[in-house]
Amino acid sequence: MVDWVRQTSELPALSGRLARRDEQVAPLPALDAADEDLVRRLDETGVASRRVDMDGAAHDEIATAVRWLATHDTARSVSYLPNAPESLYRWGLDEQNLDIAERHIQRPVRYVGLEVKVERAREPHPSQQARHWHLDAEDRRMLKIIVYLNDVDSGCGPFQHLSLPTSEDTRRRLRCRPGITFLDDEAIAGVAPRSDWHHVTGTAGTAVYADTGRLVHRLMRPTDRDRYSVTFVYTSDRPYVLYSRFMPPRSFVEAMAAESTPRQRRALPEPSWQRNRKVKSASTPSSPQASNRSAS
Ligand SMILES: O=C(O)CCC(=O)C(=O)O
Numbered sequence: 458m459v460d461w462v463r464q465t466s467e468l469p470a471l472s473g474r475l476a477r478r479d480e481q482v483a484p485l486p487a488l489d490a491a492d493e494d495l496v497r498r499l500d501e502t503g504v505a506s507r508r509v510d511m512d513g514a515a516h517d518e519i520a521t522a523v524r525w526l527a528t529h530d531t532a533r534s535v536s537y538l539p540n541a542p543e544s545l546y547r548w549g550l551d552e553q554n555l556d557i558a559e560r561h562i563q564r565p566v567r568y569v570g571l572e573v574k575v576e577r578a579r580e581p582h583p584s585q586q587a588r589h590w591h592l593d594a595e596d597r598r599m600l601k602i603i604v605y606l607n608d609v610d611s612g613c614g615p616f617q618h619l620s621l622p623t624s625e626d627t628r629r630r631l632r633c634r635p636g637i638t639f640l641d642d643e644a645i646a647g648v649a650p651r652s653d654w655h656h657v658t659g660t661a662g663t664a665v666y667a668d669t670g671r672l673v674h675r676l677m678r679p680t681d682r683d684r685y686s687v688t689f690v691y692t693s694d695r696p697y698v699l700y701s702r703f704m705p706p707r708s709f710v711e712a713m714a715a716e717s718t719p720r721q722r723r724a725l726p727e728p729s730w731q732r733n734r735k736v737k738s739a740s741t742p743s744s745p746q747a748s749n750r751s752a753s
């Protein structure tokens with residue numbers, strides 16, 4: 458198995474978008490009743506949550522990741538793993554998840570990748586942009602599946618968001634630019650009453666499905682306990698921009714492609730988007746910038 462240490466240097470892998478005129482787009486996939494209901498909620502409100510199942514191998518990877526994150530760089534929020542979480546990566550690439558993403562995004566999708574992270578409750582100077590209100594920049598319509606790995610209540614750093622209409626209003630009134638504008642509570646309170654600030658709680662295994670390109674959102678500051686989670690990222694096949702930290706190195710993606718269906722292969726990141734660097738070993742010391750995550 459290849460080792461995969463996430464680097465925090467962000468690769469502006471893509472910017473701009475090709476014209477979409479005159480394109481033939483395949484019909485969107487059919488879903489079972491439960492997924493249909495999930496996508497309906499996601500389309501209507503920009504967010505939905507439910508519990509998800511993962512297999513034993515993915516659970517083992519989660520246990521290893523949580524142990525690792527619990528003991529590394531314990532004063533800061535960190536978000537990388539020393540080993541490639543192959544089964545977790547495969548969960549994100551599962552056709553059921555691709556179908557959900559495709560139905561919401563309404564175009565062929567790309568599975569950008571994933572990130573496992575811990576948000577520390579006791580962090581003297583949290584610097585992550587994700588703790589400020591923002592919109593993600595990757596695409597006009599996108600999907601993040603954020604799976605909580607421990608029980609998350611309001612003191613444990615839940616995903617927080619404004620409603621979809623208020624997000625649209627906020628975006629216009631505060632000229633909120635995806636991936637560029639980061640707002641504090643005071644600015645948001647000026648346009649959105651606190652009664653319109655929502656957060657998603659849930660026990661370990663709860664997945665938050667959110668269109669983070671349309672909902673003004675943030676990671677609510679954890680006050681009581683650290684929050685562990687894994688985020689899976691999906692865009693259309695023509696994203697505006699991608700962040701390299703979600704994308705495994707090319708060698709890893711190629712190994713996954715070799716064992717994937719044609720449909721899954723089409724959803725993998727294009728080779729030109731991927732890092733071609735040598736994969737570092739598990740013993741690589743942690744990067745001093747590990748906590749400086751971008752907004753996405
Ligand atoms: O992890 C979260 O609750 C949200 C962080 C964030 O801003 C994102 O993933 O886009």
Ligand SMILES: [Fe+2]
Binds near residue numbers: 591
């Ligand atoms: Fe975000």
